[in-house]
Amino acid sequence: MELARRLALDLDSLNQTRKEFEQEMKAEALSICANLPSLAQSEQAHGIVLYQADWHQGVIGILASRIKDQFNRPVIAFAQESEESEYLKGSARSINGVHMRDLLEHIDMRHPDLIEKFGGHAMAAGLTIHQSKLDLFKQIFDQSINAIIEPEQLQGIIYTDGELNALEFTLANAEMIRQGGPWGQHFPEPSFEGEFSILQQKLLAGKHLKLMLQSEKGQLFDAIWFNVDVRAFPDLSIKRQD
Numbered sequence: 001m002e003l004a005r006r007l008a009l010d011l012d013s014l015n016q017t018r019k020e021f022e023q024e025m026k027a028e029a030l031s032i033c034a035n036l037p038s039l040a041q042s043e044q045a046h047g048i049v050l051y052q053a054d055w056h057q058g059v060i061g062i063l064a065s066r067i068k069d070q071f072n073r074p075v076i077a078f079a080q081e082s083e084e085s086e087y088l089k090g091s092a093r094s095i096n097g098v099h100m101r102d103l104l105e106h107i108d109m110r111h112p113d114l115i116e117k118f119g120g121h122a123m124a125a126g127l128t129i130h131q132s133k134l135d136l137f138k139q140i141f142d143q144s145i146n147a148i149i150e151p152e153q154l155q156g157i158i159y160t161d162g163e164l165n166a167l168e169f170t171l172a173n174a175e176m177i178r179q180g181g182p183w184g185q186h187f188p189e190p191s192f193e194g195e196f197s198i199l200q201q202k203l204l205a206g207k208h209l210k211l212m213l214q215s216e217k218g219q220l221f222d223a224i225w226f227n228v229d230v231r232a233f234p235d236l237s238i239k240r241q242d
Contacts, residue, residue: 021056047074047145049138051088055079061091061124066227068093072156074100074145076127078134087116088134092125097153098145100125107144114140122184160193166217196221201234209233 048067055063060077068075074095078088094100101120104127108115114137118127129137183189199220200212209225225233 021059046142047076049076049078049134049141051078051134053080057081057089060089061093064091064093068095069227072154074098074103076141078129080131081128086131087128088131090127090129092120092127094123094125095153098149103144103148107140111140158191161190162192163194164192166215166219169215169219169221198238201236201238203228203230203234206230 048071050063050067055077057079060079064075064077067073067077072095074092076090076092078090081087081089092100092104094103099122101118101122104115104118104120104125108118114129114133116128116130118125120126177190181189194215196213196215198211199214200210202210204210204224207227207230209228211223211225213221213223215221
């Protein structure tokens with residue numbers, strides 16, 4: 001029992017360290033993104049490639065996912081393979097309509113000396129490049145994204161299956177949806193929309209927003225908004241949200 005407790009504490013400590021790395025890296029990445037001139041201009045569609053020499057390889061996947069969610073752009077975050085290595089390992093995350101592995105394969109076919117190795121699937125991939133080729137890779141990745149993407153794909157439009165009626169808010173329906181997978185890029189998991197009154201809102205762990213919602217039919221729901229923009233929330237002036 002004592003060994004299990006000690007291992008659990010060690011695991012928790014490692015997890016806290018990972019979270020600290022992630023927060024520091026995200027702040028640095030957002031600073032880099034703020035200097036990318038075309039991010040706010042939908043007509044200049046492009047992907048985002050990020051690298052810092054001191055980034056930790058173990059969390060670049062989480063970082064790429066966070067930045068992708070924030071800017072709705074395909075993202076690749078690189079970290080040094082090791083202190084002695086001249087190679088960079090990248091973790092890529094994509095958006096709907098951009099098959100990341102196919103995109104990397106396309107780049108590799110047109111520029112066979114650029115990528116050392118790669119693999120993955122539609123929404124996530126990994127790759128290795130020589131650090132001397134990072135700037136060239138950024139340019140080619142940007143050009144490749146621009147060649148295949150439409151401006152509306154960068155708007156972060158969320159398509160839903162409509163609104164649920166009061167009788168459809170059941171655990172049985174939730175279980176049925178969970179068991180209906182596997183879900184994927186061309187077979188997305190059902191999502192629903194609705195308008196709710198916000199009765200309570202509270203920040204959790206400094207980055208998540210816990211909510212008490214009420215439907216138009218009077219039903220109450222606990223909800224959570226993960227990784228909320230803490231510069232804007234909690235916002236007690238908002239009483240209704242769809």
